[in-house]
Amino acid sequence: MSPAPARSHRAARLAAAIAGGALLAVAVPAMASAHVTVSPDELVAGDHGVLTFAFSHGCDNSPTTALxxxxxxGLASVSPTLDGDWTIDVERGDDGLVSAVTYTAISPVPTDLRGAVSMGVGLDEDTPESLAFPVEQKCVDGTTEWTQIAENGEDPHSLDAPAPVVTVAAATGTGHGEHGDAAAPAAAADSAAPEGPWGVILGTGGFVAGIAALVVSVLAYRRRV
Known part of the structure; x- marks a missing residue:
């Protein structure tokens, strides 16, 4: 094979590889966005937070009517967020705690627009390390149940209809972390600063040594000149 056809074949293979990579790069985010997501996906045991459940699709291109x-x-409290785009229906169990929340859209959400609902939640100190929120997405035509939960060692991204999951981190014992974080720089500064008269003596000695080194350098330069 002459050099010219060989270069042509290599160029064709390179172009095909680039095109395939581009298609994969587009397809992966598209598949990921097809799920109902939750943000943030991590909270701290014993803390409070606001969870937002979002979607950007319908049921086989049918507009969404309710979630x-x-x-x-493991939830100590649930407080759905009032929103002018949704009506809210709260279900409670025998213990009085919220067991399910249904958000019904005032107008069906088109399949190419993003929809979102939110709720405040409170966690106990002994809340499990993982909280799954099964979601039933109702549409004008059809329903999609986002209820699959990954088994131990299973990749959740391999599931067809995964439930949104929030990871729960262990409490650190510093409240919400604000005081602990503020105290850390001060503690670091205190440990870095010399204590007592020895700090002054050492600092002065370092300064004098620096001046002496500068004088020696100037004199040596003048002798060379």
Whole structure:
């Protein structure tokens, strides 16, 4: 094979590889965005937070009319957020705690627009390390149940209809972390600063040594000149 055809074949293979990579780069985010997501996806045990459940699709291109979100065990409180785009229906268990929340859209959400609902949640100190929120997405035509939960060692991204999951980190014992974080720089500064008269003596000695080194350098330069 002559050099010219060989270069042509290599160029064709390179172009095909680039095109394939571009398609994959577009396809992966598209597949990921097809899920109902939750943000943030991590909270701290014993703390409070606001969870936002979002979607940017319908059921087989049918507009979304409602989201029914089931609450997992381990939540101390649930407070759905009032929103002019949704009506809210709260279900409670025998213990009085919120067991499910249904958000019904005032107008169906088109499949190419992003929709979102939110709720405040409170966690116990002994809340499990993982909280799954099964979601039933109701549409003008059809329903999609986002209820699959990954088994131990299973990649959740391999699931067809995964439930949104929030990871729960262990409490650090410093409240919300604000006081601990503020105290850390002060503690670092205190440990870095010399204590007592020895700090003054050492600092003065370093300054004198620096001046002496400068004088020696100037004199040596003048002798060379």
């Amino acid at each position: 029914r979100i089931t609450m997992p065990d």
